[in-house]
Amino acid sequence: METKFARIALAAWVIFVLAFLFVPIILIFVYAFNASNIQSWPIPGLSLRWFVSAWGNQEIRTALGLSLKAGVLATSIAVFLGSSAAFAVHRFDFFGKETVSFMVVLPIALPGIITGMALNSFFVFWGLGLSFWTIVIGHATFCIVIVYNNVIARLRRVPRSLEEASMDLGADAWQTFRRITLPMISTSLVAGALLAFALSFDEVIVTTFTAGAQNTLPLWIFGAIRLGQRLPEVNVVVLFVMSLTFLPVLLAYKLTNQAGPMVK
Amino acid sequence: MLSGAVRRVSVILWRKPGLSAGLLLAPPLGWFLLIYIAALAALFISAFWTTDSFTGEIDRTWTLSNFQAIFGSETYRLIALRTIFMAAAVTITDVILAFPFAYFMVRLASQRQRVALFTLVLVPLWSSYLARVYAWRLIFAHEGVLNWVLHGLGFQSIEIGYTNWAMWIVFSYIWLPFMIMPIYAALERIPYSLFEASLDLGAKAWRTFFKVILPLAMPGVVAGSIFSFSLTLGDYITPVLVGGPGSDFIGNVVYANVGIANNVPFAAAYASIPLVVMGLYLMAARRSGAFDVM
Amino acid sequence: APAAPNYPQTIGKGEGALNIVAWEGYAEDSWIKPFEKETGCVVNRKYAGSSDEMVTLMRQGGGGEYDLVSASGDASLRLIYGGTVQPIDVKLIPDFENFVPDLKAPPHNTVKGLHYGLSYEWGPNVLLYNTDKIAAAPTSWSAIYDEQYKGKVTVPDNPIQIADAALYLAVKDPSLGIKDPYELTEKQLDAVVALLKQQRSLVKKYWALASDEIELFKNGDVVIGAAWPYQTITLKAAGAKVADTIPTEGATGWADSWMLSAKTKHPNCAYKFMAYVSTPAVQAQQALYFGETPANMKACEEMDKAEAGSCAKYHLDEATTYIKKIKFWKTPQKTCSDGSQTCTDYSVWQRKWQEVKG
């Protein structure tokens, strides 16, 4: 229905926005090959040595490992808690139902620094030393909403009659969950988990308050940035992570939108 | 044997739906109430206490002195206003950037283009937020990419680096994907026939946009704005990295007090400003139905 | 209250890990790696950009997250009186006897004869400038208050920067009667803050991270600013046209100590580390990397070996006299050194600094 002019204008806008989104990322990629350790324009020279040093850098490996572990654990907790909250809210009528969706969104809607401070003082109050586990708890807290939103959106689209049909055909609650409900929502779980993981993987502010002496990858990056001695190494790591995650992102999109047969 | 037990439990749960609801709800609710909500409450109670600046110990006598210090000081008022203003500006900018983009995705893009665009929007989230913010310094620097391009085109160079303008652009950049996605989701849910009905009733494109599409996409806009607004409101790293003099945010003051000066009570008192702002914002957002498209 | 001593008899086997809070440039691979190899203590580094941040990190999570901190003089007393750090048994540090006498038991890390800190390195804050844009070397701190460099100035984002301005004002405006830049009456403080507020319109950016300043100079955003020698060295290594100088008014500076957490979980690794970094070789490495002066006088040879003439350049040969010229960072307190209560304390400085930055 749009006029030709509108179509062209919109396409141009899309290209502009994409350029806006990707110019910094292209710079990151290019400066991974920077010969100097200081970013200045134009690039003073090209070198592969940062790839070598990043590869050999034990700190990066430790940080990456920690981030992966924390992300996976936090995501698992978020998947469990987020989906059970989604089920409860979708399935049942109870007092304060409205507040649940309000509450789960709080950790992400409130400024990260508040969430970080609150969690930090909570851990200190209970004498829990900051550790790997406090990172996980912090990340899980703000990841829950992602899973919750994804699952509840899907539940709204899955007709209730499917579960009734299953019980009608002799399947008890557990069989129904395993054979009908879970397959129905699995794609939304995966999509939610991927997004939650992405969020955890790149989180700085809350982590600053919940990590002890260990560095997650973003914290290592922050440390590297403040030192200014090995910025290209940061870029190498970012390049590496991004190329690894391209596929999961694509997958997440396909999964969120693959609900076609479910609706009709 | 085991399946028999499962079945018996199933029957019990079927007879007592309240029990099932309770079992489902207990873990997430417990988690939030015990870990998060309690911690938040405790934190804001401490806003009424004070700290000994030398030893860092907390003095638990009730006082409003933190709030008096905040509201009595022009600097703190200014910083709060600056932060809120910036959060609003960033949100509006992102809406303007994201809306046509999402519209294109929903209405004009082919299925393949849509997958490609969606992926391209999400991919930046997987690169490091810090690295991306840092990359902007290179763009805005005096001898940076932007001025290099401007020179190449025969323009004057501009000194945008380390200013609030730079922060505005960088914040808009960082949170843009969080705006595009919910707007996309909201636009996708508008039946196409409404659009046709509007044209059919004699409205041209602009009128259709403002009278029909925008109001109906509003929940998506609000959902996106929750992210862009709150994430801007709570950030302190971007001001440190790309801000100049007069760029401090609420987050910087809070961080300076909690992360540096170890004055948690003062930080908590100051943090209550974004807390109140976001609380009001969320209430309004919920009423608009934004929670359904997040 | 300060923690009581709890000395180990000997340094035992390492615990396998060591968590340290350090200044940027204080824990480089070139000397950390050999240490890790030798002792099996894996060093987890956390960088802090200010003394305040160090204090907070050491207290984080109730203390005990970190074992060691490279605290400057403005942080060390707060750590001691807050009970965050514990006395160190200097008998277990073989190189202690080679230290500059003034740094064996300086008041910023020694309380009632107990060594709460092991002196490490020290040096002045310098005036850094771009030699392309500023041909004649500036000789006064007035350069960073000069309209001429409007928009091309950078100074640290740190409340202690007030002392730098006070040092300059003490010379420029003797009528204010500033004797010690860390002991300012309210009136004196107001005058200093007024100067800093004026300066604000000249400042391109208050640098928070060492890398900030390096990039600002490298990318032509600024031409002059207050800096650590570290920035000068890094910039020169990257081929930037810069030089630094200590202006005639003198300079503030730092004297850092390694301090041991009262709740350390890795005391053996910590002692091993302190002994290691006190050796002349490491002291020299650190000094040349950052651009500062070692506490260990034996490091002179090592320095000259690595860079001819560097021992003299960093005044280690005349350490006992040179050390008197630097106004070392210390925490401003309400109680002035003459015992009166007219001075302004650090929390006031913090508020004022926030006002300056806006």
Next chain:
Amino acid sequence: MNGIVQQQVGTEEAGLAEEPVIVRVSGVKKKYRDVTAVDHVDLEVRRGEFYTLLGPSGSGKTTTLRLIAGFEKPDQGLIELNGADVTKLPPYDRDINTVFQDYALFPHMSVAENVAYGLQTKGVPKDECKERVIEALRMVRLQNFGERKPAELSGGQRQRVGLARAIVNRPKVLLLDEPLGALDLKLRQEMQSELKRIQAEVKITFLYVTHDQEEALTMSDRIAIFNHGRIVQIGTPTDVYEKPADAFIASFVGTSNILHRHGKRFVLRPEKIRIAPLGQLFDEAGLHVEDGRILEAIYVGMFTRYVVALADGTEVTAVRQNFDRTTARFRDAAGTTVQVAWRPDNLFELQ
């Protein structure tokens, strides 16, 4: 309630009086918040019966079905299946299956897997399971569609899969909630005869919900008519059509004229009215004849519908089968004066 009496009459007439009662609902009540969805419903369905619940939207038909299936629990009352109280049993412990209005096919399973689902949950051996699935698919004429996914089927085919999935379990009772509601007219008509054929073949009791009166009349042995959560009449199709218990039923089941005569109200169905040109005699004896004027003539293909004003001003609708070719001229009938007649025993008095 006069339902009970008529129920007796109905079963006899339908020739089912000897069959045992297979579903008995007694005194069942169900409230949602402040809406009473079902209010003291009693009904008895006999073995092999095609029993229809008919009523306007929101009258409680679906709720009744869901109570019987076990998806909802009654606030009061008893539900018996084959003589046993099942009120407290969950759906999977009741020997009942349901065909859902939206089909509720499992989208991630193939047609054959859908149909096999119920047998698998019961642990029927693989071989037998396979055989019965093939048999059920044959019965709904989808033997070659076993491998397809539901998304790859048309509406009518999905409907039949839903049916196969239910009957393969050989339940005592099959519940069908407007199973044809989503199909278009032509397809619905086809599926109606298909359903009747299948019921004849499997001999399962059907409890059927619809709001389409024609469907109810053509398919059912007995019909229970719902209004406002209550059953207002139970009877055979001829019962409810020709002897409606009240004015609501008279107008809900088919079109009907309500005549006021001698202070009483009578129902007169349109097809019971004869129309003849003025002066022409009716070839039947004993007719009650009145004068009238045709207000409107509407062509419906199979018949023409006339709106006639009687002498006393009452407007009645009459229909006449189009035994012969019609032209557009039939419209010209409007305005002409006619005689209308009916047999007095075709009047049915309303209480």
Next chain:
Amino acid sequence: MNGIVQQQVGTEEAGLAEEPVIVRVSGVKKKYRDVTAVDHVDLEVRRGEFYTLLGPSGSGKTTTLRLIAGFEKPDQGLIELNGADVTKLPPYDRDINTVFQDYALFPHMSVAENVAYGLQTKGVPKDECKERVIEALRMVRLQNFGERKPAELSGGQRQRVGLARAIVNRPKVLLLDEPLGALDLKLRQEMQSELKRIQAEVKITFLYVTHDQEEALTMSDRIAIFNHGRIVQIGTPTDVYEKPADAFIASFVGTSNILHRHGKRFVLRPEKIRIAPLGQLFDEAGLHVEDGRILEAIYVGMFTRYVVALADGTEVTAVRQNFDRTTARFRDAAGTTVQVAWRPDNLFELQ
């Protein structure tokens, strides 16, 4: 195509031949990728006409309507409105309004705002606008619902808001795409007469899409029958019902028996068949009589449907109006031998 010829016949018969043509579609073709949705469609709608497009799903009805409304552009051909070529005009510049199948009410506006929307875009003064909105709401009997949001209305009410929103603009032509498709039977019947009443009141040309043949027959002045993107017949309701152009139309519009006699094929409508017990004479002369056996008797309330096997084995469906009370015993008719008869001129030969 024989459509053109019949079109002429049709308009005459409907008494509209003198009215000017208001919509003319000539040689219009529309392809979606490789599907030809509409293939060389020609049609002429005259002023004030109730013109229906009838056809099976996917036959191109909606596409034709969308081309006329301007939501799609034809690949070939011309669309004229009131004599002017509008093929290239956007929807908002065509004096046409549409009632959408899903109503397409703006959910964020009240009923009154929805109805006022079209007037506002045209800049109608506030007072006049208000008046016309009230008038339009009155016409669809929703005068008290102006303040409600669409979500607070029932299906039938929404439908009527959609109608009011269109007619308030007094367009030359109103397009309606299965406007009653989503409503239940009873409501649909009510809305049918409502629509006719409103058309009589506003005197706007209606171009109506449906796949319900009964609806088409009762409401239309003329019907265009679509199949596979083409128009296969245009004519009055009686035309298309009684003289179907081909076997497809014969079976799509109503039930029909196809008889093979003398190597030719004839359409015989069920209601044209008389049934009498063996031996009893028909009281009409000139009938063609055959023997038959009743296979099934189905009670439909207003009439009973009989499936009869003729001597040559052909199964035909016949219907008989239930002039008198029926009992369940009517079923006993099955199996009895009967005579069936029809007037030979009720046979219509298929080409």
